[in-house]
Amino acid sequence: MAAKRIAMRKIREVLRLRFNAGLSIRQISASTKISAGSIQNILKLAEQQGLSWPLPDDLDDQALALTLYPSSDARPSAKFQQPVWPEIHQELKRKGVTKQLLWEEYTQQYPNRCYSYSQFCARYADWLKRQKRSMRQSHRAGEKLFIDYAGPTVPIVCASSGEIRQASIFVAVLGASNYTFAEATWSQGLPDWLGSHVRAFEFFGGCPALLVPDNLKSGVNKACRYEPELNPAYQQLAAHYDVAVLPARPYKPKDKAKAEVGVQLVERWILAKLRHQTFFSLAELNHCIRALLTELNEKPFKQWPGNRREWFERLDRPALSPLPKHAYQYVAIKTAKVAIDYHVQYDQHLYSVPHHCVGEHVEIQAGERLIEVYFQHQRIASHVRKHHPGTTTEPAHMPEKHAKHQQWTPGRLMNWAQSLGPEVLLWVKTQLGRKQHPEQAYRVCLGLLNLQRSFPAERLNRACAIANREGLYRLKNIKAILLSNRDRLADTSPLQTALLPQDHENIRGPDSFH
Structure with a gap:
């Protein structure tokens, strides 16, 4: 029974400290928290069995305990009933099922042999870690910027009409320092998505080497684990800032764990604090977000010295690439086929292109003030953008005697x-x-x-x-x-009504009213 009272791994430690380290019994007792009498008993039994240090390689803890205490049961205690962890794991995937509920059901089934709730959760966590090994990601300074949207939205009330619109929250987190940027936009559409990138780069004061976004439709046209297809406008932004884009794999949240944690922090330390406030404009909401964002980035780490801002200044800021001279401006990109009249249409307005491109597929890049048309990556036309229906024709684009046109x-x-x-x-x-x-x-x-x-x-x-x-x-x-x-219809022209006779006995003239 002594083997049960003394942990098996401590028996080996007693022998090591005595035979290898040469400590006294009192010193061994102070180190292992085992009584001096028990230590003397262990050393006496070891001497009787002819054991010395180092112990044989094939003598594990259980075999060592049986060598010293042949009549004892060296197996692990069966006092507690182990839950069936695979079943627990599957039940937790159900909506509304919690560990608290499963623990209560477990205690009802084994009232005298159950773990406490804290032990239940700790042992489940240990079991879960053993099921799948996950490589801890390391991030070099200035290398990656993780990007995502927060789940909750923030209502904004129109002061004039009372209409409520929901604002989305854009979040970007640098990999090395965890320095975080957040802002509110009206939507998650392409113009807002790209505009948030531009403002994030300005907030950081530089560009990372790699962007790691989620597979949002605004950024990724076709999600794929190996070769995701990026939106052309997103590619254009990446080229403008000389950064690469590596979208996270679908259904692999660990690829963007930094963004997941950043979103969680923004939800807890910013959105939760603003939940009781009423906002009447996007600018008002972003002003409050920026103030709380400063607090978040200056909040001390729990397990590391310093905070996000200090780490950013020391790690990421020196490694970021400088911003280009001009900020990126959103350009909508559309593919169109040149019609027989050598014009392409964008937003109900027709723009001319060189007549020899009739029948070809071209790419229209529409900015706020300029329309540019590209054929095989070469610009073939440029027009001032018109925001009303009509036609804009460049005389140089008109043909003189061209076979395609002359048909x-x-x-x-x-x-x-x-x-x-x-x-x-x-x-x-x-x-x-x-x-x-x-x-x-x-x-x-x-x-x-x-x-x-x-x-x-x-x-x-x-x-x-x-x-x-x-x-x-x-x-x-x-x-x-x-x-x-x-x-x-028979005839849609206005009907000609016949004139009535003006002379009749029932019609009185002006002479009747003297």
């Missing part, structure tokens, strides 16, 4: 229109005459003439007659007439 001419369009009816011809002539250059009307004329694929020529001619009479010169007007069957 359509005003004469060919009018011949086709005449074959459908005189009213169609009149409508096409009007369109060609309304534009500064006839080529600019080719698109809408072709759209009208191609309607014969869906409607008979007679109906198309009657619809054009209504449009000509009422001055309707947009293609959607013709389509509306045809779809509503208005062209099938």
Whole structure:
């Protein structure tokens, strides 16, 4: 029974301290917290068994205890009933199930052989650690910036209408120092996503080598474990700041553990403190966030000396790359096909490109003030952006005698229109005459003439007659007439009412009122 009273690993320690270190019994007792009588008994039994230091390699703790105490039970105590940890682990995945609930069920099942709640949680944590080994990530100074959005949103009340909008919280954390940036934006859309990156770089005063975002749609078009497809505008921002982007793998939160912890800290130390306040503008909310963010970055670490700001100044700031001369400005990117009239459309406005690109797919980059068109990574056109419907044509883009363009001419369009009816011809002539250059009307004329694929020529001619009479010169007007069957009505012209006779016995004239 002595082997149960004395931990098996302490028997080995007593022998080491006596035979190897040469300590006295009192010194061994002070070190191991074992009574002097028990130590003397262990040394006496060891001498009887002929044991010396070092012990044989094949003599483990259990075998050592049995050598000294042959009649004792050296097996681990079975006083407590071990929970079935795999079942506990699976139950915790269910919504609403907690460790507290499972512990209560465990105590009801084994009332006299159960662990306390703290032991239950500690032993479950130990079991969980043994199931899967995880490599602890080390981050070099200035290397990685982890990026994510917080889960909770913050309501903002419109002072004039009372409407409530929810603001998203952007969070960025540097890997080495844990220095944190946070701000509120109206959405998680692409303009806000990229704008938050720009402001984060300015907050840090430099650029990291690598961005590690979550697989948000604004940043990653197609999430993939091995080759994620980045949004073109996000790639453009990365090129502008000379940084690389490495999105976290889908369903692998440990890839961005720093962001997860940063989001948790922002939720606890910033959003939780602001939960009772009412905000009436985004600027007001960001002002409060910035003040609390300073407190968060200056809060001392629990297990390390210093705080985030001190570590940032010592580690990350010297290693960050300098910011470019000009900040990145958001540019929307869209792919379009050049129409027969050598124009591309963006936001209901038409912009010309060189005529030899007719039929090609080009990339439109739309900034706040400028529209640029690229073909095979070469800029082929640039226009001042217009925010209203219309057409912008550069004379240099117009063809003189080009094969692609010459397949359509005003004469060919009018011949086709005449074959459908005189009213169609009149409508096409009007369109060609309304534009500064006839080529600019080719698109809408072709759209009208191609309607014969869906409607008979007679109906198309009657619809054009209504449009000509009422001055309707947009293609959607013709389509509306045809779809509503208005062209099938007998006569839509104003009725001419017959004049009533002015001389009648029941009609009194001015002479009757003297």
